[in-house]
Amino acid sequence: MSAIYTGHQSDGNGEAGDFLSVLAVQGFVQKHIFQSPDMIFSTMQIRTSGNLQPDTLTYKNTVFDFAFHPTQNIIATGLITGHIDCVKYVPGTGNNEQLWNVRPSKKSCRGLAFSHDGAGLFTVSKDGAIGALDVNTGNVLIKKPDAHDHPINAIKLLTETILATGDDSGAIKLWDVRTGSETMQYSDHDDFISDFDYDADSKTMVASSGQGTISVYDIRKSTMLAMSANQDDELLSICIVKDRRKVVVGSQEGVLNIYSWGDWGDCTDRFIGHPNSIDTICKIDEDTVATGSSDGIIRVIDILPNKFQGIVGEHEDFPIECIKLSHDKTYLASCSHDDTVRFWDVRYLTGEEEEDDSQEAQESSGDMKDSDDDDDDDEAGPSKNMDVDSDDEPKKKNNRRPKKQAPAANNPNFFDDL
Numbered sequence: 455m456s457a458i459y460t461g462h463q464s465d466g467n468g469e470a471g472d473f474l475s476v477l478a479v480q481g482f483v484q485k486h487i488f489q490s491p492d493m494i495f496s497t498m499q500i501r502t503s504g505n506l507q508p509d510t511l512t513y514k515n516t517v518f519d520f521a522f523h524p525t526q527n528i529i530a531t532g533l534i535t536g537h538i539d540c541v542k543y544v545p546g547t548g549n550n551e552q553l554w555n556v557r558p559s560k561k562s563c564r565g566l567a568f569s570h571d572g573a574g575l576f577t578v579s580k581d582g583a584i585g586a587l588d589v590n591t592g593n594v595l596i597k598k599p600d601a602h603d604h605p606i607n608a609i610k611l612l613t614e615t616i617l618a619t620g621d622d623s624g625a626i627k628l629w630d631v632r633t634g635s636e637t638m639q640y641s642d643h644d645d646f647i648s649d650f651d652y653d654a655d656s657k658t659m660v661a662s663s664g665q666g667t668i669s670v671y672d673i674r675k676s677t678m679l680a681m682s683a684n685q686d687d688e689l690l691s692i693c694i695v696k697d698r699r700k701v702v703v704g705s706q707e708g709v710l711n712i713y714s715w716g717d718w719g720d721c722t723d724r725f726i727g728h729p730n731s732i733d734t735i736c737k738i739d740e741d742t743v744a745t746g747s748s749d750g751i752i753r754v755i756d757i758l759p760n761k762f763q764g765i766v767g768e769h770e771d772f773p774i775e776c777i778k779l780s781h782d783k784t785y786l787a788s789c790s791h792d793d794t795v796r797f798w799d800v801r802y803l804t805g806e807e808e809e810d811d812s813q814e815a816q817e818s819s820g821d822m823k824d825s826d827d828d829d830d831d832d833e834a835g836p837s838k839n840m841d842v843d844s845d846d847e848p849k850k851k852n853n854r855r856p857k858k859q860a861p862a863a864n865n866p867n868f869f870d871d872l
Contacts, residue, residue, distance in 0.1 A: 507785065508543040509550050511795040520789050521566040521575070522780045523589070528553070529787065530575055530589075531795055532563030538577060540592060543785075543797065554592035558585050565609035567617065569631065576631075578606035578619055584629070598634060602627065610650040612659060616673060620647025626661060628673060642669050642678045649692045649735075651701070662689040662703055670718055680718040685711060691735040693743055695757050702743055702757060704732025710745070712757065725760040728753070736777045736786065738803050744786060746774030752788055754803060767798045779804075 516534040523529070531539045540553040561580040568575055574595065575587040582602040586595045601619070608620040616637070617629040624643030627636055645664035652659045658679070659671045666684040689711070691704035701713040703721070708728035711721040734746040738754065742763070745753050750772045754763040769790035777788045783804040785797045 506545045506547070507799050508545055508797045509547060510797070511539075511541060511543075511550070513539070513793045516791060516793055517775065517789040517795055518563055519565045519776055520778065520787065520795055521568050522778055522787070523568055524570065524572045524781050526572065526781070528572075528589070529795070530566050530568070531789065532566045532577065534562040536560050536563055536579065538563055538566070538575070538587065538592070540575075540589070556587065556592040556594075558587065558594050558597065559583060564606050565619075567609050567611045570611065570614040576609060576611065576617060578609045580605040582606055582621065584617075584619065586631075596634060601629075601636075608647045608650055608661075610652065612650075612652045612673060613654070618650050618652075618659060618673075620650065620661060622646040624663060624665065626669075626671075638671075638673065638676055640669070640671060640678060642681060643667070645688075648688070648690045651692050651694045653694055653698050655698065660692055660694065660701055662692040664688045664690075668692060668701070668703055668713070668718070682713065682718045683720045685721070688731075690731060690733050691745075693735040693737050695737060695740055695743060697740055700757060702735060704735050704745060706731045708732060708747070710755065710760075712760075723758065723760065725755065725757075727762055730773075733774060734776050736779055738779070738786075738800070739805075742803065744777055744800075746777040746788055748773035750774060750790060750792075752777060752786070752798070766800060766803075767796065769794070769796065 511531065513531070513533060518532050518534055520529055520531040527543050529541055529543055531541070533539070535557070536559045537555060537557045539555045542551040542553055544550060558577060559579040559581060563577055563579055565578045566575060568589070573589055575589050577585045577587065581599070582605060583597060583599045584601040584606070585597040587593065588595055602621040602625060604621040604623040604625070606619050606621045610618050612618050615630055615632055617631050618626065619629065620626045624641065624645055624647060626640040626647055628638040629635070630637050643663040643665055647661055647663050649662045650659060657673050659673055661669050661671070663669070666687050666689060668682045668689060669678055670680040672679055685705065687709070688706035689703050690706060693702045695702055699715050701715065703711045703713065705711060708726070708730050710725035710728070710732060712723040712725065714722045728745065728747050730748040732745050732747055736744045738744055741757055743755050743757060744766060745755060747753070750769040752766040752768065752774065754766060755761070756763055766786060767788065769788065769792050772790040772792040774788050774790045777786060779786055784799065784801055786800045787795055787797050789795045
C-alpha cells in the first residue's frame with residue numbers, strides 16, 4: 455500500500471514550516487504530527503499497488519550500507535560484523551533468494567558499490583582496506599589493505615573506471631579499477647567525508663563533510679576547484695539535481711541546504727522541516743529527492759519550489775543509514791539501526807507505474823484495432839498494423855524522464871587487469 459500527500463510549500467526565503475501528515479504503509483495507517491505556530495493540517499489520499507513488495511531483509515547485526523545491482527534484481531548488504539550478504543529480491547512473500555554470504559574482513563563493512571557492468575562488487579571497511587568481490591560467487595578477487603590510513607566512510611563509482619573513497623580524517627582518493635592504482639588524492643577536509651555525488655558531463659565530483667563544508671573537484675585535476683563556506687553544522691549527504699543547476703545537502707540539524715552550481719560560497723536556499731538529521735538523500739528525478747532521517751522516516755521533497763510531498767515509509771524510531779533506488783526505479787530500499795533492509799514500491803513517484811499502465815492500454819487498444827482491421831479489410835498485412843501501432847503510441851502524461859536503456863552486458867573480464 456502506498457500513499458500520496460499534499461504538503462506545505464516554502465515561503466519566499468525557501469523555509470517551510472513543519473507539517474502534519476498521515477502515513478499509510480504495509481497495510482496500516484499511522485499518524486505523525488508536526489506542528490508549526492501558524493498552521494496544522496492533515497491530508498491523506500491512499501492508492502494501492504497491484505504488485506507486492508519483496509520481503510524485508512532482517513539481520514542480527516546493524517546494516518551499514520547496501521547497493522543495488524545496475525541491471526538485475528540483486529542487492530548486496532554490508533554489516534557491522536564485516537559480513538556481506540548478496541540477495542536476489544523478488545516481489546511477494548518468501549520469494550527472496552540468498553545468493554551468497556561472505557566475510558572478507560573482520561572489521562565492519564562501511565560501504566559497497568557495484569562495478570559498472572555488475573560483475574564485481576567493491577567494498578570498503580573500517581581498517582582502511584578496499585576489496586573487490588566476484589558477484590557470481592562472492593569470492594575475493596583482490597584486496598588492497600591500508601588503502602587509507604583511517605577508516606573509510608564513503609565510496610562511489612564515478613565512471614566505468616574511476617572509484618572514489620573518503621575516510622574519517624577527510625582524505626579523498628580516486629582509484630583506477632583497471633589497475634588498482636591510486637590516481638588522485640585530496641586532503642582539503644579536516645573531518646570525515648560523509649557522501650559523494652558526480653556529474654558525468656562536467657566530470658565534476660562534489661563531496662560533503664563533517665566539518666560543515668562541501669568541496670568540488672574536477673576528477674582530471676589534482677587540486678580542488680572550490681569549497682563552500684562553513685555552515686557550522688555537520689553535512690551528512692549530498693545530491694546533484696535540477697540538471698546540474700542545484701546541489702542539495704542534508705545536515706545534522708535537519709536543514710536541506712541548496713547550493714547553486716558554480717556559486718559555492720554559501721547556500722542560496724534552505725528547506726526546514728526535518729525534526730532530526732538528514733543522514734541520506736536519494737534523487738528520484740531532477741526535481742524530487744527522498745530523504746532518510748534519524749527519526750526513522752523517509753520523506754519525499756520537491757526542490758524549487760521547495761515542497762514536502764509526503765512520506766514513503768518508516769523504520770519506527772530507528773535512524774536510517776541509507777536509501778537508494780533500484781536499477782529499474784521500482785523500489786526505494788532503506789536500511790536502518792533496526793537491522794533491516796526494507797523495500798518500498800515508488801513507481802507512483804518515478805512514473806514507472808504509469809508507463810506500465812500505458813503499455814497495457816496500448817496493447818489492449820492495438821488488439822481491438824487489429825480485430826477491426828481484420829473485419830474491414832482482410833488484405834491488411836502485419837506490417838501495416840505494426841505501423842499503426844507505432845504511430846498511435848500514447849504520450850506520457852507527466853514530465854518524468856523516459857526509461858534509460860539498459861547498460862551493456864556483463865563483462866566477465868572486468869577484473870582481469872587488477
